[in-house]
Amino acid sequence: MSELQQEPTATQGEGRYALGEPIADDRSPDSPIGDRWDDRKFSARLVNPANRRKMSVIVVGTGLAGGAAAATLGEAGYHVKSFCFQDTPRRAHSIAAQGGINAAKNYRNDGDSVHRLFYDTVKGGDFRSRESNVHRLAENSLNIIDQCVAQGVPFAREYSGLLDTRSFGGTQVSRTFYARGQTGQQLLLGAYSALERQVAAGTVEMHPRTEMLDLIVVDGRARGIVTRNVLTGEIETYTADTVVLCTGGYGNVYYLSTNAKGSNVTAAWRAHRRGALFANPCYTQIHPTCIPVSGDYQSKLTLMSESLRNDGRVWVPKERGDQRPPNEIPEDERDYYLERQYPAFGNLVPRDIASRAAKNMCDAEYGVGPGGLGVYLDFSDAIERLGRHAVEAKYGNLFEMYQRITGDDPYQVPMRIYPAIHYTMGGLWVDYDLRSTIPGLFVGGEANFSDHGANRLGASALMQGLSDGYFILPTTVADYLADAPFEPVGDDHPAVVEAVESTRERIDKLLSANGNRTVDSFHRELGQLVWDQCGMARSKEGLEKALDRIPSLREEFWRDVKIVGTGDGLNQSLEKAGRVADFMELAELMCLDALHREESCGGHFRVEHQTEDGEAARDDENFSYVAAWEWGGDGHGGRPTLHKEDLDFSYVHPSQRSYK
Amino acid sequence: MKLTLRVWRQKNADTKGKMVKYHLDDVDEDMSFLEMLDVLNEKLTLDDEDPVSFDHDCREGICGSCAMVINGVPHGPQKNTTTCQLHMRHFSDGDTIDVEPWRARAFPVIKDLVTDRSAFDQIIQSGGYVSVNTGSAPDAHATPVDKVSADDAFDAATCIGCGACVAACPNGSSMLFTAAKVTHLGLLPQGQPERATRAINMLAKQDELDFGGCTNVGACAEVCPKGIPLASISRLNHDVLGATLSGARAD
Ligand SMILES: Cc1cc2nc3c(=O)[nH]c(=O)nc-3n(C[C@H](O)[C@H](O)[C@H](O)COP(=O)(O)OP(=O)(O)OC[C@H]3O[C@@H](n4cnc5c(N)ncnc54)[C@H](O)[C@@H]3O)c2cc1C
Ligand code: SF4
Ligand code: FES
Numbered sequence: 001m002s003e004l005q006q007e008p009t010a011t012q013g014e015g016r017y018a019l020g021e022p023i024a025d026d027r028s029p030d031s032p033i034g035d036r037w038d039d040r041k042f043s044a045r046l047v048n049p050a051n052r053r054k055m056s057v058i059v060v061g062t063g064l065a066g067g068a069a070a071a072t073l074g075e076a077g078y079h080v081k082s083f084c085f086q087d088t089p090r091r092a093h094s095i096a097a098q099g100g101i102n103a104a105k106n107y108r109n110d111g112d113s114v115h116r117l118f119y120d121t122v123k124g125g126d127f128r129s130r131e132s133n134v135h136r137l138a139e140n141s142l143n144i145i146d147q148c149v150a151q152g153v154p155f156a157r158e159y160s161g162l163l164d165t166r167s168f169g170g171t172q173v174s175r176t177f178y179a180r181g182q183t184g185q186q187l188l189l190g191a192y193s194a195l196e197r198q199v200a201a202g203t204v205e206m207h208p209r210t211e212m213l214d215l216i217v218v219d220g221r222a223r224g225i226v227t228r229n230v231l232t233g234e235i236e237t238y239t240a241d242t243v244v245l246c247t248g249g250y251g252n253v254y255y256l257s258t259n260a261k262g263s264n265v266t267a268a269w270r271a272h273r274r275g276a277l278f279a280n281p282c283y284t285q286i287h288p289t290c291i292p293v294s295g296d297y298q299s300k301l302t303l304m305s306e307s308l309r310n311d312g313r314v315w316v317p318k319e320r321g322d323q324r325p326p327n328e329i330p331e332d333e334r335d336y337y338l339e340r341q342y343p344a345f346g347n348l349v350p351r352d353i354a355s356r357a358a359k360n361m362c363d364a365e366y367g368v369g370p371g372g373l374g375v376y377l378d379f380s381d382a383i384e385r386l387g388r389h390a391v392e393a394k395y396g397n398l399f400e401m402y403q404r405i406t407g408d409d410p411y412q413v414p415m416r417i418y419p420a421i422h423y424t425m426g427g428l429w430v431d432y433d434l435r436s437t438i439p440g441l442f443v444g445g446e447a448n449f450s451d452h453g454a455n456r457l458g459a460s461a462l463m464q465g466l467s468d469g470y471f472i473l474p475t476t477v478a479d480y481l482a483d484a485p486f487e488p489v490g491d492d493h494p495a496v497v498e499a500v501e502s503t504r505e506r507i508d509k510l511l512s513a514n515g516n517r518t519v520d521s522f523h524r525e526l527g528q529l530v531w532d533q534c535g536m537a538r539s540k541e542g543l544e545k546a547l548d549r550i551p552s553l554r555e556e557f558w559r560d561v562k563i564v565g566t567g568d569g570l571n572q573s574l575e576k577a578g579r580v581a582d583f584m585e586l587a588e589l590m591c592l593d594a595l596h597r598e599e600s601c602g603g604h605f606r607v608e609h610q611t612e613d614g615e616a617a618r619d620d621e622n623f624s625y626v627a628a629w630e631w632g633g634d635g636h637g638g639r640p641t642l643h644k645e646d647l648d649f650s651y652v653h654p655s656q657r658s659y660k
Numbered sequence: 661m662k663l664t665l666r667v668w669r670q671k672n673a674d675t676k677g678k679m680v681k682y683h684l685d686d687v688d689e690d691m692s693f694l695e696m697l698d699v700l701n702e703k704l705t706l707d708d709e710d711p712v713s714f715d716h717d718c719r720e721g722i723c724g725s726c727a728m729v730i731n732g733v734p735h736g737p738q739k740n741t742t743t744c745q746l747h748m749r750h751f752s753d754g755d756t757i758d759v760e761p762w763r764a765r766a767f768p769v770i771k772d773l774v775t776d777r778s779a780f781d782q783i784i785q786s787g788g789y790v791s792v793n794t795g796s797a798p799d800a801h802a803t804p805v806d807k808v809s810a811d812d813a814f815d816a817a818t819c820i821g822c823g824a825c826v827a828a829c830p831n832g833s834s835m836l837f838t839a840a841k842v843t844h845l846g847l848l849p850q851g852q853p854e855r856a857t858r859a860i861n862m863l864a865k866q867d868e869l870d871f872g873g874c875t876n877v878g879a880c881a882e883v884c885p886k887g888i889p890l891a892s893i894s895r896l897n898h899d900v901l902g903a904t905l906s907g908a909r910a911d
Pocket of ligand 2: 818819820823825837840883885886887
């Protein structure tokens with residue numbers, strides 16, 4: 001990508017990056033928004049079924065996006081190679097999603113429609129997403145539910161035998177389909193069973209316990225991956241006509257997050273270093289209802305599903321530092337601050353707003369529990385109104401999980417909750433076809449910069465993963481394969497040799513440091529820094545501090561990390577170290593992106609940019625664009641280059657988001 | 661609290677393993693079992709010793725990765741709880757805790773506490789699905805499902821594929837795992853067309869792998885972290901019998 005090499009203005013992180021040419025999503029048709037996906041499907045080229053077997057696709061990731069894509073491409077007859085780092089595809093992080101999946105079915109006749117889901121998502125994303133993509137997502141939501149039911153996904157049902165739905169934050173209709181508190185598990189097992197069916201049919205080759213460590217780009221096209229077999233330590237290469245990354249989000253850059261321990265950015269980051277632009281890295285989502293940290297040994301945070309806010313009421317004591325147990329605080333001495341501040345949506349305001357409100361309460365010293373870092377989520381009214389049995393039927397497993405972790409019984413005392421990092425809206429830049437800026441490299445699911453703008457609505461990630469996997473990628477990848485098969489790539493191709501050698505070098509370097517600190521101790525330090533400076537509230541001063549500190553922390557890491565053992569077999573410290581090394585680079589880009597975006601929007605809250613009553617102040621005039629970053633190279637001389645994709649809003653008029 | 665751990669250490673599949681003793685001085689009761697092992701591993705690393713390998717990912721009791729036999733019981737002492745959700749408040753100061761991998765012929769040890777459970781994927785490949793391609797589904801409301809069947813199917817579908825049932829079974833049988841899937845799909849209208857072949861194919865597959873036969877011991881359901889009931893095995897047997905009587909054969 002050629003650069004204009006303009007200097008950015010002083011207010012936007014002068015000297016830290018260069019400004020490149022703008023980019024455009026050139027695959028979204030110009031037709032009226034409701035026709036675009038139909039038009040694109042019609043214009044997409046088809047591949048003769050007899051030729052498909054000769055065309056190969058690498059799909060990295062077996063979560064909802066990757067599992068669904070690999071299964072569907074296999075059904076279509078392509079030769080699919082599927083990868084995950086867990087011991088089986090069924091354990092991908094999607095398994096942990098709890099609350100539900102949105103779809104504009106309007107089964108309740110409560111005024112829902114594709115247009116309303118589209119509207120809610122664009123507004124929920126604080127007008128920082130692409131209209132075409134979001135509309136398509138809302139359209140596909142209808143088919144997703146049908147597909148999953150046909151696979152045998154046991155969604156919750158009413159006595160009529162029809163599907164039940166619940167409400168989620170940021171919406172006033174009930175469009176969230178669910179399977180108790182385990183919706184992700186049930187959807188993933190559906191995709192997994194479809195995938196295993198294709199493994200049995202011989203169309204999908206499954207490679208579990210195999211971690212992608214680099215992307216192979218040949219003559220400008222993505223043609224393969226370098227992997228490490230986690231069990232044998234062997235560095236291997238796989239080539240194909242095209243590569244699809246569905247490798248999930250990067251929330252673990254914060255160390256403590258609700259993500260699974262293995263979730264990482266390595267695949268996406270390695271692709272970024274090979275030329276794929278990384279978009280909006282500073283858009284990260286903080287979930288308002290998680291179990292607070294209990295000690296410094298804490299290894300992850302546990303989400304309490306947003307669905308709990310349907311029936312739970314959030315409050316803090318009206319008196320600062322009130323030490324009484326919650327049940328002894330009388331009703332009129334409690335501040336139900338969400339209901340007070342946002343009467344229209346009450347406890348169901350979107351996540352970013354609920355999280356910030358909790359932080360503000362705790363910063364103002366109204367917080368409860370150890371360190372004052374918690375607020376109550378109280379079910380006593382719901383239990384009184386609906387009966388314990390009904391509450392148990394809806395949330396039983398979540399209550400149990402809470403009790404298992406904290407030792408407290410939420411039927412008796414309110415839960416204590418605090419916000420935690422949960423999801424990343426940023427990711428590799430893709431066009432309407434989910435193509436990255438490297439030809440032949442597609443990106444789906446949480447790994448792409450997705451359809452959620454600056455804030456994702458609850459129950460929309462599962463929808464997006466499955467929309468990408470079942471419906472979009474199979475169409476657009478096929479269109480790309482219409483030009484395939486490409487010239488085979490041999491192991492001795494210079495691009496392959498180079499990628500393998502640089503992967504080996506990195507591993508050797510990690511193993512030979514033999515320093516004094518463990519991988520986790522570095523990861524914790526990085527996480528704390530990013531949480532403090534690029535978490536729930538961000539400031540110019542803090543971000544600059546982080547940008548000064550991260551390079552030296554990275555240098556210390558490479559010099560002083562200690563990994564026992566060799567690379568020749570299972571070595572979990574080595575796996576972690578490789579991931580942390582990439583988080584160290586990503587963290588810097590996140591902070592830079594946050595520093596350059598001199599506005600507040602969705603999950604990105606700059607303290608300098610707020611309205612009088614403390615709400616996010618967007619600057620549409622200057623920042624209505626996607627920030628897509630080009631890798632600047634290693635070392636101090638390498639500055640990233642910013643490419644802007646202007647956002648156009650023709651169907652939903654940007655307004656200040658109001659949930660009051 | 662202070663604890664003594666005796667942990668199974670085994671370098672790789674080809675070497676013999678043994679129990680190795682470690683002492684931890686400062687275990688907090690709010691730690692999870694895996695966080696306690698994290699602390700041990702930090703200590704081992706700084707002492708230049710190989711940290712203990714173990715599978716884990718979600719640490720929320722849902723991915724099915726974690727798998728340890730704790731004091732002789734798969735997933736340890738707390739009912740309906742995976743290893744990652746077990747907290748140290750269930751142990752006392754001065755305790756000695758034995759930590760071992762799953763022990764079953766079908767799940768060979770790879771290293772330390774890590775075993776190979778890929779046989780479960782093979783069982784699913786043999787029929788644990790509804791044969792429906794993407795794009796061919798009717799509207800979700802076309803087929804109502806009565807709530808009781810839907811709820812029961814859901815309960816069976818919550819199996820996380822951890823393998824504790826196999827580890828607890830004196831025969832190393834995978835019957836509860838297979839039965840959970842057969843029950844889930846067999847209770848739903850979508851699962852009916854393949855119900856008979858599914859049951860016999862999955863059963864035939866598990867017999868072909870290294871799993872033992874089921875002699876109704878019931879140890880599996882005792883340790884299952886998701887509470888999959890023993891009754892699902894009768895259901896599987898019932899489906900297999902029905903299939904055999906109707907002349908269906910494994911393919
Ligand atoms: C606790 C929790 C609850 C949630 N609840 C909801 C909810 O109720 N509703 C909702 O809509 N969303 C929810 N979400 C968000 C949603 O679960 C995720 O955004 C979504 O599942 C991501 O799916 P994915 O397919 O993109 O990636 P993932 O499911 O994260 O899968 C990533 C895959 O990539 C593989 N992988 C990654 N890196 C590599 C590598 N280098 N080499 C090889 N393989 C690799 C992994 O093995 C895995 O198979 C929740 C998230 C969390 C953390
Ligand atoms: S049946 Fe229970 S013990 Fe067996 S694999 Fe499933 S969840 Fe684990
Ligand atoms: S780590 Fe996922 S179930 Fe224990």
